[in-house]
Every structure is written in C-alpha cells, then in structure tokens.
Amino acid sequence: MGTQHGDSQQAGRGQTDETRTDELLRKQTTLLEQQTKIVDGLLKQARLLSDRVQKLEGSSWGPATPLPVPPLQPGASEVNRPAARLAAAGRRKSGPKSLTAVWFEWFCKLEPYAHEDRRRYHEMKVTVAFMRLFLPNGYDATGNCAADKERILETGREAEANIRVLLDPHHEKAK
Template sequence: MNRALTDRVNLLEHADGVSQADISSTPPANASQTREVYSESSTKSKTCGSKALPKGPAAIWFEWYAKTPRLWDVCGDRQKKSAYKQTVNYMKLFLPNGFHLDPSTATYCDQVLRFGQETEANLLKCFQVQGTKRKSGSSVQKQLRKYYHEGKLNGLIEAYRARVATEGIVDPAPRETQDLFTRK
C-alpha cells in the first residue's frame, strides 16, 4: 500500500502516548513487509463481478447436506442456494447405486462425505471421457447444464428417475429442492 496508510495504521496501533510527529518522522521497521503483504493480497483478489463457486463438487455436496443449519432452510443468498441445488441435483445422476442419507444416524456426515467423493470421482471420469477439464463448482455446473441441453445426460436421467421410483434414493432435502429431473 502507500506510505500514508502505513503511517496511519501504525498511529492507530501505537496510540498510547506516542506523538504523530514521532511516528511520521521514523519509518516503521516492518513497512516493507507490510507493503509486500498488501501487494500479494491485492493480486489474489477476485474481480468485482465474479460469482464463481470456488469449491469442488464434493465440497458443495458436503455443504449442501451436512452444514447446519441446512442451506435449503436458511441460505439468504438466493443465487448461491440455486447454484448449490442445481450442482447437487446434477451430481445425483452420477451415483449409479443411489444413496440413502439419514440425518439421525451417527455416521451421517461420513456418509455425506463418502457419497460426495464418489459422485465427484464419477463426474470427473465423465468429464475426462468428454474431454472437459473443469473441476470447480460453477464451471462444473455450467458444463453439466450444457450436457443436459445437448441431451448427453438423458441416459443418466432415466436411470436416476428409475432409482427414485424404486426408492433407491433417500434424500433428506425437501422435495422442492430435488425435483430438477423428476419432472418429464
């Protein structure tokens, strides 16, 4: 950052009897370190309009099912809630044996983690076959939406609907958050 800001920070940190003339006349010992830290952090910052989900699919899955209070109940950010809901619904397609999640069991979080990792591995295998290299949340969601509109997920969707019909999927999320593929 700049010299004036560094002086101001030091003034606020050392306000116990030291005059401003003393602070402004002597450069702080760690001013160069402070400038380096600020310059590094400013290069890592997001762009103003970035709304990307920086998490991987398994982390999104875990946060959707295991975070308390549940995201579908209390998430104030409607865009995040919608993005997580869509990503999780797409991920359900990649669990060929379905899944049973019961929040009352002691191993619920372990089950959520295991299913999230399994579906992420299957999802990335599918992407590898298709020649896609995307791995973070929002880019995965965009790619899956593209595949959905191109009809590349139709076989997976039919298998998912069959699992839902035979109760091969027990999902603790409310019905309105999981009806992305159950409608024809």
C-alpha cells in the first residue's frame, strides 16, 4: 500500500514536471517569436533609413552605382586609374588664402550667414578676429563703394603686414 502511494506521488510529480517544462517551453517560444518580430521590424526600418540616406547622399556624392574600373595594366601606376583620379579630385581642397583676401572676403563679398561651409565660415571668423588684434589704430569697414572697398583692402594689408612682422623673426609662415 505504501508503495502504490509512493508510485502515484512520483507519477504526479512527473506529470507536473512535464507540465512545467511544456509551459516554460511555450513561454520561451512565445518570447522568441516576439523578439523575432521586433528584430525583423528593426531590420526593415534600418533598410528604409539606409535607402533614405543613400538617396540624400547620392545626389551630392555622384552616381550611386560604382563606376566600372578597368584592370590595372602591368607597369601602370595606381594614380592613373580613373577611379583613383575621381577619388583624388574629391579630396582636393583649395590652397591657402592670403590674410588680406580673407579680410576682404569677410567684409566685402558675402554676408556672414551666406556661407554654406560652416567650417570655412568659422576659420574666416577666427582669422579676422586675430587680424583685428594687429590693427592698433582700429579700422573702418563701412561703405560699399569702390573707395570704401579699397580702404578695407588696405586695412587688411596693414593687418597682414603687422602679423608678418611678428612671425618673420620666428621663421613662421602665415597661412
């Protein structure tokens, strides 16, 4: 009698263990399905955003499809390849401008908010502020006629000359 009672308890425990395992397996499967749906949605969103970025950058960076590149012939340098020439042309920057040219452009050519390149605008702003330090008699940057522009240009030349007086003994170049 005690044996039958013990067997039924073990069978009951086995059945509850199986039920618990099945329930745990079902919960894990449900969670995995939910996570898979979330990951699929994120992948879809990432693809859409990637396509959107490519469309936005594609118009400013040239063709979206890579250009065909002929195989490199023996003895030909890497620079002579068309793709290498295009990449080198994209990296080219304008050379250094004279301080006088920066001064004149700042006061005569463009409004401060008209610059499209923020980095260039900031560099010009800092350069002009530095040049102002080398004008002990001050300056007048008002007016828009030819005589006023000539005066502004002369003021820029004066500031550049004063900077060169400071830098020449130290063998420094102004860029």
